[in-house]
Amino acid sequence: MNYHKLNSKFILSLLFLIVFSFSLSSCGIVRPGEVGVKQRFGKIIGGVRQPGMYLHNPFFSKIVKVPTRTINMYASLTSLPTKEGLNISCDLSVLFHIEEKYALQVVQTVGVKNGENIIMSVLRSSVADVTAQFAAKDLxxxxxxxxxxxxxxxxxxxxxxxxFKVESILLKSIILPAQLSRTIEEKLQAEQQSQTMKFVLERQRQEAERMKIEAEGIRDAQKIISESLNEIALKYLSIEAFKDLSKSNNAKVIITNGKTPFLINEDGD
Known part of the structure; x- marks a missing residue:
């Protein structure tokens, strides 16, 4: 009796697992950032499915998920021509996404996975065409x-x-021929030195202008003083000098012609 009960429980548990597994496999989940396209026997059924859960027969149909979020594809390209006829290499990223309204068309014509192959092929060709129009130094x-x-x-x-909507291209590392790379570096250094020299010359020019203005000010001041030193002013200055000397406690001999005083040290030095 117990043996039959155990068998019944085992069978029921097995059936439950089978049904549960079948239910999971027949449930397609479309996540945010993507849309779904239902296929039955390879044919598209209905329109585009928005994010959510969808039931389908796993033996005859499936939900193809098409990403509509931004995809960052990395590429390393070599032997790219330049305007001078040189070959360069570069690493870059292309940001793109699949437009929702074209989801059915993408699944029908190229498939979601093969879409990346198309992007890569178009990228290689486009990069080569564009770099051929520019000089290597432009990079x-x-x-x-x-x-x-x-x-x-x-x-x-x-x-x-x-x-496929291309959002942007991001150039990362650029690899140039060794000789050209050195030439560009030397040119950039020369340009930097030239800018530094211009700064130094401008600073010296400003300093020279400052000194010129200062000299002109001293000259004008001396001119004003010389013009103001007439005979009356000189006599007044002599009187003031005599007054200052008379206030001094040191013994001294003053010889004057009445205009300019001459001092003689008492010790005869």
């Missing part, structure tokens, strides 16, 4: 942002209405 200057924008525009043009 180190303010032209860099212009190059990133041009690559993004070229990719958008080539992708057309496939459903």
């Amino acid at each position: 180190y200057t303010s032209e860099r942002h212009q190059i990133e924008t041009a690559i993004a525009e070229k990719m958008t043009e080539r992708l057309g209405d496939r459903g």
Whole structure:
């Protein structure tokens, strides 16, 4: 009797597990940042599914999830031509996403996974076309942002209405031929030294201008003093000098012609 009860409980538990597992496998969950597309026997059924839970027969159908959030794809490209005919290498990232209204089209034409292959192919071609229009040194200057924008525009043009939206291109490390790299570094150093020299010359020019203004002020002051020293003023200054000498406690001999005093030390020094 106990043996039959154990078998019954085991069978019921097994059935429950089977039903529970089947229920989980027949439940598709579309998460935020993606949409779902239902396929049955390889054919698309219905429209785009928004984030949520959807039931389907796992033996005959599935929910294909299409990401609509931003995807950051890293790429390392080599042998890229420049305007001078040189070859460079660079590491970059492309930020893109699949537009929701094109989700069905993406699944039908290229598939979600193969979409990244298309992005990579278009990226390689677009980067090569754009770098061929710029000099290698431009990758180190303010032209860099212009190059990133041009690559993004070229990719958008080539992708057309496939459903992939290129948000931006981010150039990271740039690898130039060794000789060219040294030349660019030397040029940048020369430009920096030139800017430093301009600063020094400007500071010296300002200092020279300051000294000129100061000298002009001294000259004008001396001119005013010399013009004011007439005979009456000199006599007045002599009288004031005699007064100051008379107040001194030191013994002294004063010889004067009535205009200018001459002092003689008492000790004859």
